[in-house]
Structure formats: structure tokens, C-alpha cells
Amino acid sequence: MEGIDPDSALPLYAQVEAALATSICDGKFAPGSPLPNETALIQQYGVSRTTIRQTIQNLIRRGLVEIRRGKGTFVLEPKITQEFTELSGFVEDMRVLGHRPSARVLDRSVVPCSETVARHLGLATGVKVVRIHRVRLANDVPISFDETYLAREIGEKVIENDL
Amino acid sequence: MEGIDPDSALPLYAQVEAALATSICDGKFAPGSPLPNETALIQQYGVSRTTIRQTIQNLIRRGLVEIRRGKGTFVLEPKITQEFTELSGFVEDMRVLGHRPSARVLDRSVVPCSETVARHLGLATGVKVVRIHRVRLANDVPISFDETYLAREIGEKVIENDL
DNA sequence: GAGTGGTCTAGACCACTCC
DNA sequence: GAGTGGTCTAGACCACTCT
Numbered sequence: 350m351e352g353i354d355p356d357s358a359l360p361l362y363a364q365v366e367a368a369l370a371t372s373i374c375d376g377k378f379a380p381g382s383p384l385p386n387e388t389a390l391i392q393q394y395g396v397s398r399t400t401i402r403q404t405i406q407n408l409i410r411r412g413l414v415e416i417r418r419g420k421g422t423f424v425l426e427p428k429i430t431q432e433f434t435e436l437s438g439f440v441e442d443m444r445v446l447g448h449r450p451s452a453r454v455l456d457r458s459v460v461p462c463s464e465t466v467a468r469h470l471g472l473a474t475g476v477k478v479v480r481i482h483r484v485r486l487a488n489d490v491p492i493s494f495d496e497t498y499l500a501r502e503i504g505e506k507v508i509e510n511d512l
Numbered sequence: 513m514e515g516i517d518p519d520s521a522l523p524l525y526a527q528v529e530a531a532l533a534t535s536i537c538d539g540k541f542a543p544g545s546p547l548p549n550e551t552a553l554i555q556q557y558g559v560s561r562t563t564i565r566q567t568i569q570n571l572i573r574r575g576l577v578e579i580r581r582g583k584g585t586f587v588l589e590p591k592i593t594q595e596f597t598e599l600s601g602f603v604e605d606m607r608v609l610g611h612r613p614s615a616r617v618l619d620r621s622v623v624p625c626s627e628t629v630a631r632h633l634g635l636a637t638g639v640k641v642v643r644i645h646r647v648r649l650a651n652d653v654p655i656s657f658d659e660t661y662l663a664r665e666i667g668e669k670v671i672e673n674d675l
Numbered sequence: 676g677a678g679t680g681g682t683c684t685a686g687a688c689c690a691c692t693c694c
Numbered sequence: 695g696a697g698t699g700g701t702c703t704a705g706a707c708c709a710c711t712c713t
């Protein structure tokens with residue numbers, strides 16, 4: 350049934366999800382147009398309604414489709430940001446892989462920014478910025494070390510909100 | 513059954529969700545402690561497993577609990593503490609503030625790691641790691657510059673999964 | 676009314692974690 | 695092994711939207 354393998358290590362809903370996501374990204378289902386309805390997907394992929402519904406929920410979470418009550422499930426406009434937010438979503442990435450994500454802040458301080466940082470933040474070199482050092486963990490195992498520079502007014506707002 | 517009304521306009525999962533959320537906020541289930549398991553909740557509220565599982569999924573989406581595989585479902589620290597430690601998600605932060613988050617990857621390369629990075633990732637100095645440079649934006653305005661170091665095998669997995 | 680998704684049940688078998 | 699959640703099925707009835 351349409352490239353679905355019941356013996357795959359991947360759950361059925363993930364296989365259908367990948368198939369539909371691919372079709373959407375390929376443009377087989379254009380933005381604004383409806384996905385096939387649940388009954389059609391059930392038959393097309395040979396899985397149960399529960400499985401199809403889990404697939405759809407995941408596509409919604411990924412921002413690829415939305416449901417309109419009583420009307421159907423529709424493909425959303427691609428967000429230019431999406432491909433990158435996926436990468437930046439450490440939390441989501443880890444959860445997808447079945448890990449428990451967390452993070453530890455090692456340091457927060459105000460420092461003059463380097464030329465590189467200045468260029469990318471649209472500041473002058475040497476302007477004070479907030480620097481945060483952080484370790485991200487999955488199941489308490491350190492995965493990444495992270496240095497973040499924030500423009501100062503925003504960084505301070507973040508720190509405030511934190512308290 | 514514990515204040516659940518099958519004839520309510522509210523779906524059962526929403527009623528159970530409200531009950532559990534209340535217990536969590538009241539401190540009846542303290543942060544770090546486990547929720548009753550699915551079987552117990554099924555009996556306590558007199559609903560099916562599907563319903564309980566939908567309830568839990570919603571609590572997860574609300575950031576109140578997390579599931580640890582094979583162990584159980586645990587109450588998380590209240591959100592404010594969480595912002596910077598648990599859920600350091602830029603994406604979530606910005607959405608809370610009503611901004612449209614995105615990110616731009618400037619560079620991805622494999623480099624020998626510094627002593628600092630090595631220490632935090634539990635590696636030897638000089639081991640090859642994946643370095644990612646990224647600018648994060650809110651409403652297309654650059655907010656932060658970001659340098660991330662990933663242990664190599666994981667970094668490459670991330671790059672693959674990126675599709 | 677016909678078509679859509681929303682909610683719900685009662686089962687089943689599997690994978691992971693801890694002992 | 696026992697206990698946890700993860701996946702999946704095959705049904706059922708309901709609420710919404712459009713015509």
C-alpha cells in the first residue's frame with residue numbers, strides 16, 4: 350500500500366507522515382488545497398483511522414496542514430522559516446527521537462560584541478551584548494554546547510521575564 | 513467517577529485534563545513526582561485508555577508533564593523556572609511574546625573542539641565536532657547570534673534528519 | 676442530507692526500563 | 695520478570711459545514 354511497510358522500524362503513522370510531508374513539499378498537494386479525506390487516506394495507505402489521525406496531528410504540529418471543521422484538512426502556505434525552525438527546535442528534535450531534552454545555563458553575562466556578532470545583529474563592534482553559555486542535554490547526556498549573543502535590550506527583557 | 517460528567521458539553525479528555533491540571537497547580541502532584549499510571553487514571557475517571565492518552569498529550573503540550581519511556585509520566589517544574597533551563601526554546605519564547613520566530617543558518621562545519629567545548633560535552637580537546645552558526649530573528653529582525661557545538665555523530669544525524 | 680472531522684470504546688501486541 | 699508507555703485495529707456515535 351503506497352510504500353508503507355508494516356515491518357519497518359518506523360511506526361506506520363510516521364511512514365504515512367513522511368509520505369504526505371514529501372507530497373506537500375513536492376507540491377503534489379499545493380498550499381490551500383485539501384488533503385484527501387480520512388477515508389481516502391485509510392484506503393490508500395491501508396491503515397486504521399487512528400493511525401491516519403495521528404499522522405494528521407503530527408503534520409499540524411509541523412505546521413504543514415490545518416483542519417477546518419466540517420470542511421477538511423488543508424495544506425498551509427510554506428513558511429520560509431520552517432526549514433530552519435526545525436533545525437533550531439532542539440526540544441522537538443529530541444522528543445521525536447524519543448529523548449528527554451533539557452538545558453543547563455552555565456553563564457549569563459554582558460560583554461562587548463565581536464565584529465562577527467556585531468555584523469549579524471546589525472550593531473557596532475564593541476557594543477554591549479548579553480552572552481549566554483548553555484549545555485543542552487538529552488536524557489541528561491550533554492549533546493551540545495551553545496553560545497548565544499543577544500542584543501542587550503532584548504537580552505535584558507528575556508532575563509526579566511525569567512524572573 | 514471523580515467529577516467526570518459524560519453528558520457535559522466538554523469532552524471527557526478535557527474534563528480529565530482540567531482535573532489533572534488543577535491537581536498539578538494545587539501541588540497535589542508535585543514537580544518531579546509521577547502522575548498515576550494510565551491504568552490507574554482509567555479506573556479513577558472511568559474512561560478509556562485512548563481518552564487518558566489524549567489527556568496526557570494535551571498536558572504535555574501545555575508543558576505541565578513529560579513522559580519518560582518505560583518509567584512513567586512526571587510533573588514538570590512550573591514554567592517560569594523552566595523558560596531558560598528546561599524549555600530554552602527561542603521559538604516558544606518568541607511566540608509567547610507575539611513575535612514570528614525564524615532562523616538563518618550561516619555556516620555548518622566540522623572543526624576540532626576547544627577546551628571549553630570539550631569539557632562540557634565530555635570529549636577530549638581537539639576532537640572533531642560540528643559547529644553551527646545561526647542568526648535568530650523575530651519578525652525578520654535579527655535578535656541573536658548563536659554558535660552551537662554538537663558531538664560529531666549526533667551533529668551528522670541532525671544534518672541527515674534535516675531532510 | 677451528505678461529507679467532513681471530533682470523540683470514544685475495548686481490545687491487542689510491542690518496546691523500553693528497572694529489578 | 696513486572697511495570698510503564700507506544701502503536702494499532704475496528705468499530706461506534708456525535709458536531710460541524712455546505713447545499
